[in-house]
Amino acid sequence: MRKLLPAIVVMLLWNACKFNDNKKTLPIYGNRQPVTKTINGQTVTDTIYQTIPKFKFVNQYGDSISNKMLDGNIYVADFFFTTCPSICPVMHRNMLKVYNTFKNTGNFKILSHTIDPKHDSIPVLKKYADKLGVTGNTWWFLQGKKEDIYQIAENSYLVAVKQDDGTAGGYVHQGYFVLIDKQKRIRGSYDGTDPKQVDQMIEDIKTLQAEPNEAIVK
Template sequence: MNKKNSSYIGISLIILIFGIIFIPKIVDRIGSDDIVETDRLNVKRANGDNSEVGYIEQYGKNKRVPDFQFINQDGDTISNEDYLGKVYVVEFFFSTCPSICPIMNANLINVQKEFKGNDDFGIASFTIDPEHDTPEVLKEYKEGHGISNKNWNFLTGDREEIYKVANSGFGIFADKDQTVPGGFAHSGLFALIDQEGFIRSRNDQYGNPIIYYRGSIDPENSITEGEEKAEIEELIADIKTLLK
């Protein structure tokens, strides 16, 4: 037997021994969820609590809500500073939307019901069609949908500024698009903001922040395993956590 063949046999024996000794231990650790924080495979929170409402980190800092100042349905000027001290939800919608907006706002109305009478909770709905959605139109929209929360503002103003807040400020996509129903494309996501103006979210099953909550899915039609589901129950739970 030459040296080359001996080397191959030696390497094969080492691999075999490694597999016999170590692979079962690795499998057992994964199966029992016994993975320490220093492991590269650790993708869960150290405390195992994925329902904690964490901060969203960007460039090494906790991400804040972008500065904004727009007109609401009553003609009043509303800015991000008006929401300081409150937990609130942000959405981007338009009143004539024929697709996801009715679902989004039906979900937010259900969220509103959970916090009825709580002055420390609010909602900010930014229209992405300000040319049509004047304060008068938005006031009619709010009243027509039975929205009673005084801290739920429907905001309109300069289109470029609104799109800047959506796309650059939050990273929630919004744009004109004549190929989609209604002529505007948007994601249907909700952002959760805490009392100090920080964007907050829970983690997913892998320990990563979900960042935003799916609001454009009907909870009644998202129960099939494997399908995307609305995250309204999670949003409500996380609002309650921040309000404590």
């Protein structure tokens, strides 16, 4: 035991030091593939991460929004519909907190995609935004072709959505908030109905904002 004690003390000290310089980074989600290329005659293996592909939707002001306009932005994506009777109100109550935290920081956006584009026309989305108390260009409510929205939800943001006339409201969807970094990679996924997870996301956005800028993937 006497011999063990110094060892324990040393370990504790080491751990304490390790804890101090342990800078927090967020994981990168999605598929990845290694790529080998030759730079200056040397063979380098790089990793290509899954990124959000090209898209083109329209926001609540009638402006066309493409993936290009998000270059260099950190953003949060979610899927909803304005007549949703179940989880959307609580999601957007929580999202309002995110909006109010970051609306003046720049290079930050929120993209809420409607999964009921037939009902949620641009004027309907504008009215919804107004009533929610959202102004300016930080939080966009996006409308597009239904197939495009559903495809990007499932394949790129990894959120399940589907039409189901048997449930209240007519649509089933997951209430995830998906956090995308400046390189368009998925860095987090949070239950938008849980205030604790949303608070965590707010912290994680701050961590991302502090990350050094890398080359922006187009």
